[in-house]
Amino acid sequence: MTRGEHGISREDISANALKVMYRLNGAGFESYLVGGCVRDILMGHEPKDFDVATNATPEQIKGLFKNCRLIGRRFRLAHIVFGREIIEVATFRGHHQESDEDENVPKAKVVAKRDSHGQLVRDNVFGSIEEDAERRDFTFNAMYYSVADFTVTDFANGLAAIEKREVELIGDPETRYREDPVRMLRAVRFAVKLGMRIEEKTAEPIKPLANLLQNIPPARLFEETLKLFLSGKGEVTFLMLHEYGLIEPLFPQLAPFLKDENSREMQFVRRVLANTDERINSNQRVTPAFLYAALLWYPVEEQSQHLQSESGLNAHDAFNIASGEVISRQTQRIMIPKRFSTVVRDIWILQQRLPKRFGRRAFQLLTHPKFRAGYDFLLVRGQVEGGDLLELAQWWTHFQHADNGKQKGMLNALRKSEGGAKGGPRKRKRKPAKRGPDA
Incomplete structure (x- = not known):
């Protein structure tokens, strides 16, 4: 697709990603934006990050960028670091040998390996852009944008998948x-x-x-x-x-x-996840x-x-x-x-402690560093299970926002109701008086 057909502009692309591609191209290598960033721009979304694919090897990439670090064992990748932004650069992947026992391939050159389930556990096989496209997972992730001629090459009909709104391997x-x-x-x-x-x-x-x-x-x-x-x-x-x-x-x-x-x-x-979604989206x-x-x-x-x-x-x-x-x-x-x-255990332990509100316990719990998380957790439990649990959660809702005088009143009312049946104070056993020698 030409620039007029796909509509991607350099203004849509990270300036740092453009720097990486220009330098790779200037050193005689091919380079392309690839994967989710191309897909997202075509769908009108703002990309979260920008990935680059190239025919340069990880070592050659590292030689071009002082701010580069190589990562990965299953497949070697280059991370070009620009402050908080990281541009991930991957060498075109090639097809791997099906077996380490292939007699026609010297063992020293076999750099891919599967386990007994067919899972790739080592995959440092480099190849052409066509092979790289075949090795990508979903069709809409096999679209390559070139800054050299501003074209998008769609190897697996990814644009058609976007139009059909289908996730296709x-x-x-x-x-x-x-x-x-x-x-x-x-x-x-x-x-x-x-x-x-x-x-x-x-x-x-x-x-x-x-x-x-x-x-x-x-x-x-x-x-x-x-x-x-x-x-x-x-x-x-x-x-x-x-x-x-x-x-x-x-x-x-x-x-x-x-x-x-x-x-x-x-x-x-579901309720916890819905609340989490709401917080993230806010x-x-x-x-x-x-x-x-x-x-x-x-x-x-x-x-x-x-x-x-x-x-x-x-x-x-x-x-x-x-x-x-x-x-x-x-x-x-x-x-x-x-x-x-x-923190998980702190939240759970608070579910055991929050019902115990008498004496100084309620005030001490308010100062617990994970009180808010524990209370939020209790509140969702109460909303789902109802009954005494919901009453307990509502009590804590009022108590934490009340002034000191009202808090003391709530604790006094709690003592009187049901004799403090729910987490009430324990009756201390009175120690027998010491008997003197003349008793």
Whole structure:
């Protein structure tokens, strides 16, 4: 497509991305904007970042840019750093050998490798722009914009996919999913983000192959879940993941609670995600810890009750042990960094402490660094479950905004009602008086 046909202007492109392409071209290499940035500009969206593809090798790229760092083991990439903006530059990828045992290929030259599931675990194979286009995942991500002649080359009918509003894989879907199972998550993410549907052949293998996500490193899945749930469309994304059977391999402890679409567990997760979407779309701060606390809350409750009944542990000890066990199991699938898992446990512990409001406890809880997160969590639980839990959440809503005199009045009223049955003060046993020698 010529400039007149596609309408992309250099004004739509990051100045730093243009610098990178001009320098590569000036050194005798080819360079193109590629992937999501081209797709987004064509769809009238503002690109989040700009990626460049070139026939220069990572080492040649590094030789041209002092502000370059090479990253990646599965496939080497160059990051050109301009302050806070990073332009990612990838060498054209080529087709890999199907086996390390190919007698016609010297072992020293075989730099791609699959595991027993067909997943690519090493992929440093360089090739032509045509091969690179075939190696890309979705058709609308295989469009290349050249700053040399201002054309867009559409190798896989990506523009047609945009017009049909379909997410469509390049090549055989099962093979492509086996190469990289994260493509199943990307298909869902793009469908939600772009307001598209997943094309039939692309959608068909997802459920049968969903378990392959178990082979993805937990740290990578943490980054992918952030993209899924902190996009501003987390609730819709969650429902689509559930529809395609992708929640179970990500959150195996949560999945059994979601069999009933109208269950309190499903309603709770949806409400938390809807609230998160609202905050993100209002440019308010969110933390992954709150989201993970919600996704794992009911597994913690169930495990705590199980430990109490089976092991005879008291509620406090059972809850602490259950919290550790549930987080430990989850990190086998999705790594939750300690800076977040610590906050997750703080939120959960506050659910045990917030019902205990007598004496100085209520005032002490207000000063807890995670009080707000714990209260917000309690409020959503109350909205979903109702009853005493909702009354407790409403009490805390009024208490935290009341002046000191009114707060004391609320605590006095609480003592009188029901004799403080809900988390009331304990009666202290009076120590027997010491008996003197003449008693």
